[in-house]
Amino acid sequence: MKDIHEYYVRIPMLKDMPVEEITAERLGGLTNLVYCLTYKNQKKLLRIPGSGTDEFINRQNEKHDAMVAAESGVSAKVLFFDSSDGLMLSEFIEGDTLNEERFQNLGSVRRSGEALRQMHQHGQKFKNRFDVFEKIDEYLTLVKKLNADVPDGYEMVKSEAKKIRSVMEAKPVDLVPCHCDPLAENFIDNGEKVFIIDWEYAGNNDPMWDLGDLSVEANFGQEQDKVLLESYFAGPPPKDQVSRMVIYKVLCDLLWTLWGVVQHANKNPVDDFWSYSVGRFERCKSLISQPDFKDHLTTI
Missing domain, CATH: 3.30.200.20 (Phosphorylase Kinase; domain 1)
Known part of the structure; x- marks a missing residue:
């Protein structure tokens, strides 16, 4: 360095x-x-x-x-x-860098939903498309190139993702400029407005990806999800959009599992990325095994 x-x-x-x-x-x-x-x-x-x-x-x-x-x-x-x-x-943006604890404040959740809506409704598109399934394929190519290990059972879950892919591709939506990597720490709250930083992974995407991924990253509960959705839609959210958000919770954990594997293989010293990958993968398996998950696939 x-x-x-x-x-x-x-x-x-x-x-x-x-x-x-x-x-x-x-x-x-x-x-x-x-x-x-x-x-x-x-x-x-x-x-x-x-x-x-x-x-x-x-x-x-x-x-x-x-x-x-x-x-x-x-x-x-x-x-x-x-x-x-x-x-x-x-x-430099002054304000509190959000995290799981600070997102317990529903005002921060509401302001984050409003910030995402503001970005998504901006007229100018981003340079590229963020397609979660293409990204998964790209990371798998990197994993193979690096001769890296993946958590046990990854291939089985990936096969489930193929079924999800066929459903999602049959029900396309208009793509909007999305952050695509909404870690809690990428949100800065000054008490009146939330700003979003770090656009490395940005792309034109289904807007519900950003909401689903933020919910997972900040470990939102039902009340936080409700506030996020209602602030984003400025009212009750459409049922099909709620289901898309839930589906993306599964897919984002699947994708970022591979991202963590690549970081681990590259010997990134910032964190224990193997534990990170295993943790995300276990959460992904838990979400996809919920009894009502298949209902969301039929609702979109």
Whole structure:
């Protein structure tokens, strides 16, 4: 890992600043190194891309999508972006970084639903399509290339996903610009509005993916799901959309299981990604085995 100061010289806004007067505070991030930089009481966000991320992230697309998200009003203005590797400087958003505990506040859930609706209804599309089934195939190719292990029983669940795929493809919906990786920590709440950061995996997608994935990532209960859906739809949600959200809960765990396997194989030091993968896979199996899951497949 290079010294953080070596990245400053690549960024016009930073390269002429006295290094000793810039303070860098390490923030969260599963695959990247993220810092809050402070210079003369002005804060910026520096994102240094993690090792191996260029294998599954198109940085040209990310640059475009991050700028579109900023234009929509739900994300931070991008000040610098190097598409060759993903080095990025953006405005710093003040507020609470959300997590499972903070999402117990239903106001944060409501504001997050409103932010997702604002993004989804933005007129400009993203660069690429995010298709969960294509992504699963892409990650399986990477897993094979890396000669990585997958949790026991993965192939069996993947075969169930093929049945789900046939149902979903028979009932297509209009695609909208989606975040596609709505970790709780990608939501910043200032008490009046929620902002969404980190657009690496963004793409045009079924909007219910974002709601289902957020529900899983933040471990929402029934009341939180209800508030999220009602805030998103500004009223009672259509039954078919509720079912699509539930189905995507299963599919997102299936996908991110493979993502974690790739991180583990790449020896990403940020977290124990094998445990992460196994945990997600077990939750996926639990969701797909619920008695009412097949009912959702017939409702969409």
